Amino acid sequence: MDNSKDTKETVDVHSNPSLNNGLPNEEELIATPLKGVGIDPVYEGKARVLNNAIQDIGMGRYQWQLFIVVGGFGWASDNLWPIVTSLILPAITKEFKPSKPPLLSLSQNIGLLVGAIFWGFGCDIFGRRLAFNLTIGITSVFGLIAAGSPNFAAIGCFAALWSVGVGGNLPVDSAIFLEFLPGSHQYLLTVLSVFWAFAQLIATLVAWPLLGYHTCQEKATTCTRSEDFGWRWFLIAMGLMAMIMFCCRFFLFTLYESPKFLMGRGKDEEAVRVVHEVARRNGKTSNLTLADLEVFNQVGQQGTDASAALKRKLEKVNLTHVRALFASPKLARSTSLIMLIWAFIGLGFPLYNAFLPYIQATRGAKFGDSSTYITFRNQVIIAVLGIPGALLGGALVEIPRFGRKGALALSTALTGVFLFASTTALTSNALLGWNCAFNFMANVMYAVLYAYTPEVFVTKDRGTGNAMTATSNRVFGIMAPIIAIYANLETAAPVYVSGALFIAAGLLTVLLPFEPQGKASL
DSSP: OOOOOOOOOOOOOSSOOOTGGGOOOHHHHHSOTTTTSSOOHHHHHHHHHHHHHHHHHOSOHHHHHHHIIIIIIIIHHHHHHHHHHHHHHHHHHHHHOOSOTTHHHHHHHHHHHHHHHHHHHHTTTSOHHHHHHHHHHHHHHHHHHHTTOOSHHHHHHHHHHHHHHHTTHHHHHHHHHHHHSOGGGTTHHHHTHHHHHHHHHHHHHHHHHHHHHSSOOTTOSOOOTTTTTHHHHHHHHHHHHHHHHHHHHHHHOOOOOOHHHHHHTTOHHHHHHHHHHHHHHTTOOOOOOHHHHHGGGGSOOOOOSHHHHHHHHHHTTSSHHHHHTTSSHHHHHHHHHHHHHHHHHHHHHHHHHTTHHHHHHHHHHHHTOOOHHHHHHHHHHHHHHHHHHHHHHHHHTTSTTTHHHHHHHHHHHHHHHHHHHHTTOOSHHHHHHHHHHHHHHHHHHHHHHHHHHHHTSOHHHHHHHHHHHHHHHHHHHHHHHHHHHHSOTTSSHHHHHHHHHHHHHHHHHTTOOOOOTTOOOO
16 A cells, blocks of 8 residues: 655646536436436536546556455444444353343444444545544544453443444445546445455454353353453454554555545545546546636536635535435435435344344254354354355346346345244254355345445535435434343344344335446446
C-alpha cells in the first residue's frame, strides 16, 4: 500500500474541456438506476461526468488497495465482532453467572445502532475520511480494554462501546468503495462479502483453542477467573487484530475524499484534483477539467457563492439528506422497502445466529456429542461454507435479467426455508447440514444486499441512506436479545420466527423498483 507524499503533478483543472464537454450522451443518460426520480439535474450531470472520468481511469492500483482496506478490514470487522460476542457468551455466563445473559447481546446491538446512526449520517456531513479512519480504531481500543472486565456489567458496557465503532464500518466503507469504483466493476461490491464470510472462519479458528480448552466447561460446578481466562485471551487477540487493521489504514494507506461527495458540497475543483490524483496512483492520466463540471452550472446553480455555502452549512442541522431519499414516489417506495427488508433481516438473523453456539451445545447434548471438539469442528465447517456463498453472490448479480433483485429475492427466501428445515433435524449431523445450507445462502444474501443498498442511493445522500437502512436493521436487532430473555429457547419458536422474517424479506425484494445491474451509481 502506498502512503507516499511525493510531489504531485501540476494539473490544469480549469481548461481543456473534455468528456463531450461534460455533457452525457443518450446512452449515458439511460445507464442509471435512478434516472428521472427527483434528483437534482445539476448534481446528476456532474455525477455522470465524474463516473466517466473514473471509468476512463479504470480499475487500478488505488481501487485494489481500497478493496483490501475496505473489505479485508471493514467488511470483516462488521461480522467479526458480533460473532466474538456470541462466542464468548457461554464462557462469560459461566464466570459471572448473570441472571439474563442475552443482555450482553442487547448492549452490543445498542452500540451498533448508535454507530450506524452517528457514522452513517455523519459521513454525509463531515466526509468519509474521518469515519473511515476512526471506526476500527475505536473497536480495537475498547475490545482490548474489555478483556480486563471485572464483572458482567463491565463487559456489557465495553461491548456497547466497541460496537459503536463496528456499527459505522459498512455504512461508511460501502460508500467509499462504491464512489471510487468504475461502473464496469461495481460487482466487486458484492465480492467484498467474501471477507465478511472469512471473518467468521478466522474468529472460530482462533476461538477453538482459547475458548474450547481454556474456559470453564459445560458441567463445571464452579468457575473462577483463572479457570475461565480463555475468553479474555480471545478478546485480546481480536483487539490486536483490529489494532493492526487500524494502523494499516491510518499509516500505510492514503484515503482521498470521494470526488462525488466533494462535488455535492460545491467543491468541484477539489473533486477534479482527487480524480487526477487517483489516476496518478494508477499510473494513468485523466482529461477531466473543472470546465467539464462547471458547464452544468449554465442550466442550474449548485452554488459556490456565500449564500450557497450558508445553505450547505444549514443542511448539516436539518433533514435535507433524509428528504432527498423520499423526493419522489418511486424513491420513497425504494427507500421504504429496502429499510423494511433490512429490518426483517435485522431481527431474523441475530435471533437465530447470536445464540447458535448455545443452540448447538444444547441440541448436541441431546444427541450425545456435545464435546468441545465436535462443537467447534461444526462451527468451522459452517463458517467455511460462507466463503463460496459470498463468491456465488458476486456471480449471480451479473446474470442478465436476474441481477441484484433476483439474486437477493432467491437467496433471502431460501435462507428462511433452510431455517425452517433445521427444526426437522433428528441427529447432530442433520442439524449441521441444515446450518451449513443456511449459512451458505445467508452469505449469498448479505453479499447482494450489501452491494444493492448503496447502489440505489446517490452519493450526496448515500451515507444517510446507508445510515437509515443500518438503523432499521439495528433497531430490530435490539429486539432479538429482548425476545431471547423472555422466550423459551428450549423450543424451536425463535427459528420459526426467523425463517418467516427471511421469507417475507425475500418477497418484499420483488417489489423494489430499481435494478442497478449494468448501471453506474450516481
